[in-house]
Amino acid sequence: MIKAVFIDIDGTLLKSDHTVSEVTIQTIKQLQEKNVLVVLVSARPLHGILPISKIVGLETAPTISLNGSYIAQNNKVIFQSSISTSVTLALHDAVQPYHVTTLYYQENNWFAENSSQYTIAEQKITDVPVTIQPLSHTIEQWNRENTGPNKIMMIADATTIQTIQEKLKPLFAETLNMFTSKPIYLEAMQKDASKAKAILQLIQEYHITTDEIIAIGDNFNDLEMIEMAGTGIAMGNAPDAVKAVAKYVTDTNNNDGVAKAIQHFLNQWF
Numbered sequence: 001m002i003k004a005v006f007i008d009i010d011g012t013l014l015k016s017d018h019t020v021s022e023v024t025i026q027t028i029k030q031l032q033e034k035n036v037l038v039v040l041v042s043a044r045p046l047h048g049i050l051p052i053s054k055i056v057g058l059e060t061a062p063t064i065s066l067n068g069s070y071i072a073q074n075n076k077v078i079f080q081s082s083i084s085t086s087v088t089l090a091l092h093d094a095v096q097p098y099h100v101t102t103l104y105y106q107e108n109n110w111f112a113e114n115s116s117q118y119t120i121a122e123q124k125i126t127d128v129p130v131t132i133q134p135l136s137h138t139i140e141q142w143n144r145e146n147t148g149p150n151k152i153m154m155i156a157d158a159t160t161i162q163t164i165q166e167k168l169k170p171l172f173a174e175t176l177n178m179f180t181s182k183p184i185y186l187e188a189m190q191k192d193a194s195k196a197k198a199i200l201q202l203i204q205e206y207h208i209t210t211d212e213i214i215a216i217g218d219n220f221n222d223l224e225m226i227e228m229a230g231t232g233i234a235m236g237n238a239p240d241a242v243k244a245v246a247k248y249v250t251d252t253n254n255n256d257g258v259a260k261a262i263q264h265f266l267n268q269w270f
Contacts, residue, residue: 002269003212004037006064006199006225007258009044009052010181010217012235015254018125020055027259028056030266037206039265041103041195043067043151043181045105048126066105066219067179068198069150069189079201080107081193085139087175091188092135093154094171099166100156102128104138104149111138111149118155122230151189158183179221187221196224214265216258218242233261 007013013020031038040056041064041106053059062073071078083091089103090235095102101118104111111131112119119130131138142148144189154164165186169178176188195217203213215222215229218238227245234246235257243249 001212002036002214002231003201003208004039004206004214005031005262006039006041006213006215006229008042008195008217008219008222009042009049011108011223011237011253012216013040013052013056013253013258018118020052021256021259022254024259025056025250027262028058031262032057036207037061039199039202041068041199041215041217041222042226043185044154045108045128045151046070049110062202063186064195064198064202067177067181067187067189068099068195069193070107071198071202075267077107079198080150081190082106082150082258083152083176083188083190084177085142085148087172088142088148088152089135089139090240091168091176093166094168095154098160099183100154100160100164103153103155105151105153106142106147106149111135121192136254150193151187154188161186179219179223181219181221185240190250194224195221196228199225200227214262216252216261221266231265 028038030180031043039060039062040049046065048063049063066069069081105203113135115132123130161184175191177191177194178188181187183222204209210228211230213229214227214231218235223242223245226234232246233248234243236252252255
């Protein structure tokens, strides 16, 4: 019996034109009518998810954002994990030799040192304006508030991101989780934060086991949750390494892969 479904957003729930198909909306409604908990799980900040939550009828459901480092429901923070300012500075210094745009996400705010094509592209998915200022100013603010970023995202061409990932992972293996959510995105969270860890925390509160959940995703930051779930589903547009850990591979995000996967299992679940 399935009691909860966790769905990634970009490349999974959303089509390439950033819309959600009507068949997917109706399929999510079917799950809700059967009292199945449906949760959106994304690398996006919360304010980049809420408009989508409204479209699919999940405004009051828990939302897992920033790759699991920020969980909220009905304007209440359930969990958040912050990277220390010392680690933030060390990471900043480590990527200086590369041509990379680095974004720092903290709760509902986000920061960058410079505007670029990447900050402009990210701004299009959120109504919260990016704060452009030297990192030292942002660090001073966080130190006063005894906090830090929930997520750091580095954006560059795919080759540069691969090089940076190979360099940074061993350097920060004890402190940070790092995943690519797209070939040009490398995302870093505190070690206790990931999509899978956030899901585990939520299902404990709802008294649900991993065998009673499904998780659907399309990229490497979804791999751990797909592998953990009793029914882990990879999108048809996912990399082969992600498909390899899934129990089922569905159609692509542009061909209603989420709806098709859920419909495939509905008769088995109920």
